[in-house]
Amino acid sequence: MQPVSWPQPVQKNDSPQRHRGHRGRRKTRAGKKIHFIESIFGDRFLLEAFSVSSVPLWRKNIEMKPNIDQCIKCSICNAYCPVLKATGLFPGPKLAGPDAERFRLQRKAIPSEWLEYCDYCKICERVCPQNVPIADLHIKSRLAWKKTRKPPLRDWLLGHAYILQKLGAWATPISNWVFGWGFFRWLLDRGMGIARGTPMPAYRRRTFAQRFKSHSRGKGPPIAYFHGCYTNYIDPDLGLTAVEVLEKNGFQVHLPRQECCGLPLISNGFFDLASGLGKKNLESLRKTIDDGTEVVFTSPSCRMTLKEEYETILKLPGASLLKDHVFEICQFLLQLYEEGKLNTRFQEVRETFYYHVPCHLRALKIGLPALELLSLVPGLRVIELPEGCCGLAGSYGYKREKYAIAREVGEDLFQVIRESKAQTVISDCEACRMQIGHHTGVKTLHTVEVLRRAYGA
Amino acid sequence: MFYDVIVIGAGLAGLMAAEAAQEKGARVLILARGMGSLPLTTGCIDGLGYFPSSSPVPVSSPLTALGRFRDFHPQHPYSKLGQARILSALNRFRDLARSGEIPYAGEFDSNFLIPTALGTFHPTCLVPETMKNGLLSLPGRVLLLGFEGLKDFSSCLAEQNLNLLQAQGRIAPSFRAENLASPGWGEKPVNGLNLARAFDEQEFRDRFVRQVQPLLKGGEKLGLPAVLGLRLSYQAWTDLQKKLGTEIFEIPLPPPSIPGLRLYTLLRSHLQGKGVRTIIGLSVLKPVTEAGGIKGLILGESRKSPLYRASAYVLATGKFVGGGLDAQPNRVFETLFDLPVQYPRNRKAWFNTQLLTPAGQPFNSFGVEVDEALQPVDPAGKVVYRNLFAAGGILAHADSMAEKSGGGVAVATGYAAGELAAACAEK
Secondary structure (H helix, E strand, C coil), rough: CCCCCCCCCCCCCCHHHHHHHHHHHHHHCCCCHHHHHHHHEEEEEEEEHHHHCCCHHHHHCCCCCCCCCCCCCCCCCCCCCCCHHHHHCCCCCHHHHHHHHHHHHHHCCCCCHHHCCCCCCHHHHHCCCCCHHHHHHHHHHHHHHCCCCCCCCHHHHHHHHHHHHHHHCCCHHHHHHHHCHHHHHCCCCHHHEEEECCCCCCCCCCHHHHHHCCCCCCCEEEEEEEEEHHHHHHHHHHHHHHHHHHHCCCCEECCCCCCCCCCHHHHHCCCCHHHHHHHHHHHHHHHHHCCCCCCEEECHHHHHHHHHHHHHCCCCCHHHEEEEEEEEHHHHHHHHHHHHCCCCCCCCCCEEEECCCHHHHCCCCCCHEEEEEEEECEEEEEEEECCCCCCCCCCCCHHHHHHHHHHHHHHHHHHHHHHCCCCCCCCCCCHHHHHHHHHHEEEEEEHHHHHHCCCCC | CCEEEEEEECCCHHHHHHHHHHHCCCEEEECCCCCCHHCCCCCCCCCCCCCCCCCCCCCCHHHHHHHHHHHHHCCHHHHCCHHHHHHHHHHHHHHHHHHCCCCECCCCCCCCEEEEECEEEEEEEEEEEHHHCCCCCCCCCEEEHHHHHHHHCCEEEEEEEHHHHHHHHCCCCCCEEEEECCCCCCCCCCCCHHHHHCCCCCHHHHHHHHHHHHHHHEEEEEEEEEECCCHHHHHHHHHHHHHHHHCEECCCCCCCHHHHHHHHHHHHHHHHHCCCECCCCCCCCCEEEEECCEEEEECCCCCCCCCCEEEEEEEECCCCCCCCCCCCCCHHHHHHHCCCCCCCCCCHHHHCCCCCCCCCCCHHHHCCCCCCCCEECCCCCCCCHHHHHCCHHHHHCCHHHHHCHHHHHHHHHHHHHHHHHHHHHHC
């Protein structure tokens, strides 16, 4: 792997940080000495640590870089990184994240191809005892790197999955026939690098939004439903199920105008395009929220993007508004239960289901609402599968060079499922359901589909 | 969402507390910021290594030392718990580990001296069976084997340091070092985790045996870095001993420690099987309190974030590294409930200028003051919250670094706090 040097080596005095540092430091007596040290170490935080002055270190109000100075190098992230386990091409979250960040801050050469291999499951952030935002560091550095090179057509296509899906749905059944054709997949694999092993979902001719139009609306307090692309073009039944469950609880469901959340674009490095979609979504949801309507999601990844990435990564103005008003559907229903408003007239469901917690649901830090809800259904036994990433990670598993890694990442999980002889696995995330179904052959369900069954519909 | 007991922290103390509460029939939830600090430990359970802390000679029996220890440290968690509760918790821990096929050897009434990766010795009470043959008090000849590329363990460094100790008469066995060629994994690095996963496989073990056999001289024991298997360590160790026909032992490595990971995985999956749920990765936890008690914990900052309630709570968030304590230039505070913390007001008394002083750094024994029921108390001795218990590193007066008592304090106080919390929840 060739180390890639950074595009624009910044002149010593051009960095705004340096300017700020200088002004502050000229006042101190040891200014000259500090400047000398700076010329050796060339970095501000190192400099703070070595600076010689009569003021004790702790009084200086050293500016901690909370993202990297908090890392104590315990390597727990490396121990749990599913990609590191699967391949040696990725040096692990610690090295690619907080360690490499010190080099990047100093504009030193550090291989950036590494970052391509992070599957953005955010497990590293979750296991970190110090709350270092490791995945954030990865994705931001990846952006800086991507800016310096022309993206391959493949990444552009995978990032624009929503356009493909729109076309695919429009062109059914031809699109499904073409994607199901082995030779075409072989061509995609060789010509473009889209792995032929990963299953292409089948598109539906009538999208969820179209089918919802003919759905007769109930009465009751309004609730907005953000269905996401997958539900719209590939699994409209899930959307209708979610609507039904919400209606069973006395809500009138609305569909706000919505675009793709932008996560595929973010993970393929197209931040500007993702911001464009994000702004449209924000505007439409702002209207909904201003009307006093809350928004629910059936896809934890979409919700994570709207709630967190819009603010922390895309830095969209006004994104913080969403924080209090967007809910994962199980979280929303559980909250109703807490308030005593949930319709709990569940019928007995005599089944044993296994439940896989999607990484992006864990990243929402809302606990395990699906498990709490399902425990309300009489007769139903739900067993939580051990923690682990399924490996698909959106478009990651569709890339030819990563197909084997993605399978290896999920292997521990698949093995447990195979050994348990599970028939049905519940998971809230569409990508997890696809990957688990593909590699183990079990039936997969979303939590709301189980709830609808319990409601006897 | 209502539970009987919520444990905050997923280190050894938190997991033992969850186990104790679960055994009493309580519905338990574990909330934690990260994975817990077990992967930072050796996986051994230290009882009491040095008393007084600055003594150069390790304690030979923590159990016998406990009587005198209590006179010197009446506030220490051990003194508050008493011998019977410490022993029963450690016994329970041993049963648990055995049932998960990571059997532990040793007793609280005697200390093992085991070698470290740097070639020093470490006094500890309970060690995984895979480490017990490393006892430094038994004479004999030992071959220390390193792996080329494994930067966490240099067999030559360990050998030289251990032989120095032997020459001084402080340990019995003599050592010899060898290095094995890299297993040739291409771009996959040779590190503890990859080696441990490889040792789970029969085929890799057979290859290893073929390579090691010619290096071993008759009557030599074999010392290896602690990488003998991640899931099947005991099986891998037994298998290797049988095939090589000699005693083998593991030497713990720097983090992430494989024996620590094994223990963490064992405890987590045992608890999951018993229906204990765990939510980790929580950067923000906000307590809700009401008249003298804790009402619940909010996950997150948003006003709509989920609220988890319980009848009783166990705080096992550790000290500074675990994040249970934090410091500003002029104060030390407990991060979750802002409980009163024991520390000297004069900042100069927080540190010893000698970084690695055997007497220990004063800040290592800062922490939350508790009564005999492990409930946090204020300086006047009054219980702060009627349904809160504390366990493990966060407790004041125990300096696990200098005393070498971390594991024992965590297991004993964790288990006791879990039982007490379950009893409190029942009321």
